[in-house]
Amino acid sequence: xxxxxxxxxRRSFVIGTAAIGxxxxxxxxxxxxxxxxxxxxxxxEITAWVVIRPDDTVVIRIARSEMGQGTLTGLAQMVAExxxxxxxxxxxxxxxxxxxxxxxxxxxxxxxxGSRGIRMSHEYVRKGGATARTMLVQAAADGWKxxxxxxxxxxxxxxxxPTGRTTTYGKVAEAxxxxxPPADVPLKDPKDWKIIGKxxxxxxxxxxxxxxxVYGADLKLPGMLNAAIKDCPVFxxxxxxxEAARIKGMPGVRHVVPVxxxxxxxxxxxxxxxxxxxxxxxxxxxxxPNAQVSSATIAETLKAGLDAGQAFVNNQNGDARxxxxxxxxxxxxxxxxxxxxxxxxxxxxxTAKYTPDRCEVWVPTQNGxxxxxxxxxxxxxxxxxxxxxxxxxxxxxxxxGAFHDYVTQAVLIAKQxxxxxxxxxxxxEEDMLHGRxxxxxxxxxxxxxxxxxxxxxxxxxxxGQSILTAVFPxxxxxxxxFLTFQGLHAKGDFAxxxxxxxxxxxxxxxxxxxxxxxWRGVNINQNAIFLECFIDELAHAAGQDALAFRRKLMxxxxxxxxxxxxxxxxxxxxxxxxxxxxRGLAQMMAFGSYVAAxxxxxxxxxxxxxxxxxxxxxxxxxxxxxxxxxxQIAGSFVYGLSALFMEECTVKGGRIEQENFNTYDSMxxxxxxxxxxxIMPSGGFWGGVGEPTICVAAPAVxxxxxxxxxxxxxxxxxxxxxxxxx
Amino acid sequence: MAxxxxxxxxxxxxxxxxxxxxxxxxxxxxLTGTKYGCGIxxxxxxxxxxxxxxxxxxxxxxxxxxxxxxxxxxxLATGSTLHKVQQAWLEHEVPQCGYCQAGMIMAVAALLxxxxxxxxxxxxAKITNICRCGTFQQVRQAIHAAARA
Numbered sequence: 001x002x003x004x005x006x007x008x009x010r011r012s013f014v015i016g017t018a019a020i021g022x023x024x025x026x027x028x029x030x031x032x033x034x035x036x037x038x039x040x041x042x043x044x045e046i047t048a049w050v051v052i053r054p055d056d057t058v059v060i061r062i063a064r065s066e067m068g069q070g071t072l073t074g075l076a077q078m079v080a081e082x083x084x085x086x087x088x089x090x091x092x093x094x095x096x097x098x099x100x101x102x103x104x105x106x107x108x109x110x111x112x113x114g115s116r117g118i119r120m121s122h123e124y125v126r127k128g129g130a131t132a133r134t135m136l137v138q139a140a141a142d143g144w145k146x147x148x149x150x151x152x153x154x155x156x157x158x159x160x161x162p163t164g165r166t167t168t169y170g171k172v173a174e175a176x177x178x179x180x181p182p183a184d185v186p187l188k189d190p191k192d193w194k195i196i197g198k199x200x201x202x203x204x205x206x207x208x209x210x211x212x213x214v215y216g217a218d219l220k221l222p223g224m225l226n227a228a229i230k231d232c233p234v235f236x237x238x239x240x241x242x243e244a245a246r247i248k249g250m251p252g253v254r255h256v257v258p259v260x261x262x263x264x265x266x267x268x269x270x271x272x273x274x275x276x277x278x279x280x281x282x283x284x285x286x287x288x289p290n291a292q293v294s295s296a297t298i299a300e301t302l303k304a305g306l307d308a309g310q311a312f313v314n315n316q317n318g319d320a321r322x323x324x325x326x327x328x329x330x331x332x333x334x335x336x337x338x339x340x341x342x343x344x345x346x347x348x349x350x351t352a353k354y355t356p357d358r359c360e361v362w363v364p365t366q367n368g369x370x371x372x373x374x375x376x377x378x379x380x381x382x383x384x385x386x387x388x389x390x391x392x393x394x395x396x397x398x399x400x401g402a403f404h405d406y407v408t409q410a411v412l413i414a415k416q417x418x419x420x421x422x423x424x425x426x427x428x429e430e431d432m433l434h435g436r437x438x439x440x441x442x443x444x445x446x447x448x449x450x451x452x453x454x455x456x457x458x459x460x461x462x463x464g465q466s467i468l469t470a471v472f473p474x475x476x477x478x479x480x481x482f483l484t485f486q487g488l489h490a491k492g493d494f495a496x497x498x499x500x501x502x503x504x505x506x507x508x509x510x511x512x513x514x515x516x517x518x519w520r521g522v523n524i525n526q527n528a529i530f531l532e533c534f535i536d537e538l539a540h541a542a543g544q545d546a547l548a549f550r551r552k553l554m555x556x557x558x559x560x561x562x563x564x565x566x567x568x569x570x571x572x573x574x575x576x577x578x579x580x581x582x583r584g585l586a587q588m589m590a591f592g593s594y595v596a597a598x599x600x601x602x603x604x605x606x607x608x609x610x611x612x613x614x615x616x617x618x619x620x621x622x623x624x625x626x627x628x629x630x631x632q633i634a635g636s637f638v639y640g641l642s643a644l645f646m647e648e649c650t651v652k653g654g655r656i657e658q659e660n661f662n663t664y665d666s667m668x669x670x671x672x673x674x675x676x677x678x679i680m681p682s683g684g685f686w687g688g689v690g691e692p693t694i695c696v697a698a699p700a701v702x703x704x705x706x707x708x709x710x711x712x713x714x715x716x717x718x719x720x721x722x723x724x725x726x
Numbered sequence: 727m728a729x730x731x732x733x734x735x736x737x738x739x740x741x742x743x744x745x746x747x748x749x750x751x752x753x754x755x756x757l758t759g760t761k762y763g764c765g766i767x768x769x770x771x772x773x774x775x776x777x778x779x780x781x782x783x784x785x786x787x788x789x790x791x792x793x794x795x796x797x798x799x800x801x802l803a804t805g806s807t808l809h810k811v812q813q814a815w816l817e818h819e820v821p822q823c824g825y826c827q828a829g830m831i832m833a834v835a836a837l838l839x840x841x842x843x844x845x846x847x848x849x850x851a852k853i854t855n856i857c858r859c860g861t862f863q864q865v866r867q868a869i870h871a872a873a874r875a
Contacts, residue, residue, distance in 0.1 A: 067823050068821070068822030068823030068824065068859045069822065070822070201819060202819055204824075205815075205816055205819055205821055206816065207824075208821040208824030208827050208828075209808065209812045209815050209816060209821070209827065209831065210759065210799065210800065210802075210803060210808075210812065211757065211758070211759015211760070211798065211799035211800045211828050212759070212800075213824055214758065215761075215825060217758075217761070217762065218752075218758035220756070220758075226753075251742070270749065270753040270754075271749070271753065272745060272746070272749035272753060343858060344823075344825075344858055345761070345763050345769065345771055345823070345825040345826045345856070345857070345858050346761070346763075346823075346825045347762070347763075392823075392824075393823060394761070394823050394824070394825030394826075395823045395825060395858050395859060396823075397858070425762075427765065428763065428764045428765055428766075627819065631819070631822065631861070631863075631864065634860060634861075634862075634863045634864075635822060635859045635860030635861065636860065637860065638857070638858075638859075638860025638862060639858065639859075639860055642858075660764050660765075660766055660768060661763075661764050661766070661768035661769055661856060662766060662768050666769075666856045666858060667860070667862070668850075668853075668854050668855070668856065668862075669849060669850060669853050669854075669855075669862040669865060669866060670849075670850030670851070670854075672862035672863060672866070674863075675863055
């Protein structure tokens with residue numbers, strides 16, 4: 001069981017069949033009626049979210065996945081807040097997807113992406129805690145034969161106020177678990193929160209310091225074999241033939257198997273043996289219809305979309321084309337954003353064990369339910385014969401959410417070796433060649449200014465890939481992919497922060513054979529560059545200060561404006577910067593949160609950029625754990641600035657050219673700017689944390705680079721312009 | 727066959743001398759705290775100490791470790807007492823996903839052995855591990871804290 005315990009080592013992740021197999025399953029015999037549901041160790045479940053052990057340990061169930069973003073700790077804070085338990089006694093565990101199926105999704109959605117972990121489950125997890133608290137108090141009152149209204153709970157202790165008698169959660173848990181849960185328990189007023197909003201320590205740090213934490217790639221099962229795989233490097237291609245006989249005698253090799261119609265795997269005693277043999281295996285590919293596609297041909301396809309007559313209109317008011325045509329000054333610019341790989345530090349992997357009666361999968365996943373669906377589909381077994389155990393993730397960033405191709409592969413391999421657990425681990429090269437890439441997009445932005453420099457019309461034409469078309473076509477709205485417009489919507493969680501009298505934002509969908517996917521931030525990343533750099537261009541063309549120009553357009557968007565003002569004030573916008581330092585601004589709304597950044601850069605030799613400092617502000621509505629929000633902001637800037645300066649997956653011969661970190665680089669500590677976070681929750685809503693801030697780093701830096709050099713860069717990454725990060 | 731000393735324990739391994747030390751550590755010695763990230767010495771997730779010096783074990787053959795002391799993340803603490811770098815990491819809550827952190831901690835421990843009071847420039851020059859979660863701000867704070875400890 002993945003159990004995070006602050007100070008109880010005996011519950012830490014133990015490798016062995018008991019812990020890995022049976023131990024992961026919760027309430028294996030879920031009874032009907034009102035009898036008690038029990039955890040593996042026999043402790044009673046009060047609600048689906050809370051198990052109380054006799055020693056007062058509080059086990060909080062977490063359905064979402066922890067991949068570094070801190071959601072496990074944040075969700076536990078939410079339950080503990082309402083439960084009124086002793087935070088030092090809190091530990092957590094993941095329910096399994098198989099149990100979720102059996103219990104009619106009592107834990108709700110497992111999907112951990114789109115910065116949804118907390119903002120989409122805050123109400124029901126708090127209710128899970130509040131309901132459990134009410135039952136524990138009632139049980140104590142029943143024992144004392146007093147009204148529950150005379151009793152109160154704090155710090156896992158229940159007190160009968162008139163007499164001062166006390167008892168603990170551990171003592172009344174058995175009785176509480178037998179009570180019928182009350183229907184609608186009120187939640188606390190935010191002003192009374194004691195744990196939510198506090199920078200409490202993460203629950204999952206220790207195992208990451210000692211090597212004890214087991215990631216998917218580290219899993220060991222009795223009798224397990226290891227698999228390495230090669231899928232056709234050209235997307236859409238197939239295996240034509242392979243010569244298994246050539247490697248069968250190599251050390252450790254047990255099996256050489258086809259995987260679907262496009263891949264081959266070598267299964268050996270150790271992964272190193274499997275990979276060594278796979279590298280020696282002659283494979284002939286049928287590269288299929290996409291073998292001639294290149295970055296250049298894809299760019300041409302997108303370029304044609306910039307002026308195409310047909311496009312999906314998402315946000316429109318007034319008549320932008322007419323306003324721009326009649327403007328005193330017309331400004332136009334074309335921007336472009338490349339394919340990028342997620343490149344989490346832990347390559348894709350999954351472990352599967354198959355028999356005709358049962359299929360089990362152990363996998364680091366952002367979405368246990370999607371992994372479960374992949375398991376049932378690939379195994380061909382019904383849901384009640386499948387189970388998925390979530391293992392710690394070495395990063396996710398979207399790659400491990402909607403896509404479980406590695407689970408499908410692991411099951412297809414295991415099916416050919418029934419009864420033997422097989423761990424499939426991708427090489428870094430396989431991971432780079434078989435991503436679900438950040439979509440490729442171009443944009444033509446056209447703006448009209450009147451004689452006073454006011455923006456009278458704006459047209460943003462996007463041309464490029466649609467993630468939904470490739471991944472969830474059922475979510476398209478009359479063919480339109482609304483996610484393409486993240487940050488540019490008229491209203492909602494991704495609302496544009498400017499009011500323009502004549503506005504048109506549309507998308508000419510141009511899909512490619514390179515599969516797109518969700519990526520940290522995803523479409524806000526390019527949309528923030530397009531919008532916020534072009535706003536800077538317009539301000540410059542109008543001869544106005546970039547902040548003053550924005551403020552005029554933001555009077556109807558006070559929350560957007562508040563975060564922008566906050567970074568401008570903190571950074572000293574309008575005041576002299578240190579010698580050689582230049583500033584740039586950006587703001588956006590994404591995943592329900594308002595974000596802004598002011599970057600300070602210095603440039604030497606015209607192309608060596610030092611990002612000195614970035615001041616970032618975010619209004620997340622409620623801020624559950626400010627210490628973790630700070631870390632997410634700084635971390636998102638590393639991901640976003642690596643993408644800006646260094647990362648592009650180019651296509652040649654239908655395949656991705658970059659195979660490892662030597663050609664697909666990532667920021668190092670020497671390049672890290674000083675990041676100052678302003679967390680300014682205004683209350684009343686729940687915004688996301690993991691992703692929103694990523695999108696403002698790049699445009700703020702690009703605008704600062706323009707301020708420093710007078711050079712406007714409109715295509716990513718900067719390395720392709722000879723610009724490096726120092 | 728090769729005899730290695732890992733975390734003070736002598737282990738006889740039936741492996742090719744050309745096998746990367748990383749895989750001997752992970753799959754033969756069974757110590758999975760040392761991570762595979764790239765296999766070409768770019769990311770540093772596989773950093774261990776060889777006679778006290780930080781090396782990227784994914785490109786060092788087993789033969790190069792024979793007769794030397796290999797220390798992995800599992801051998802950094804003294805019994806239940808964390809190494810001062812681990813302690814600083816705990817206090818500053820450095821890890822996010824944590825996958826790269828074993829390599830990062832081993833690289834920092836070696837840095838502090840050679841340079842007990844590193845400057846920011848020393849850190850920039852010597853700590854070149856990749857962290858995709860982007861923990862660098864906390865890493866730098868924790869290095870300075872460990873140096874003061």
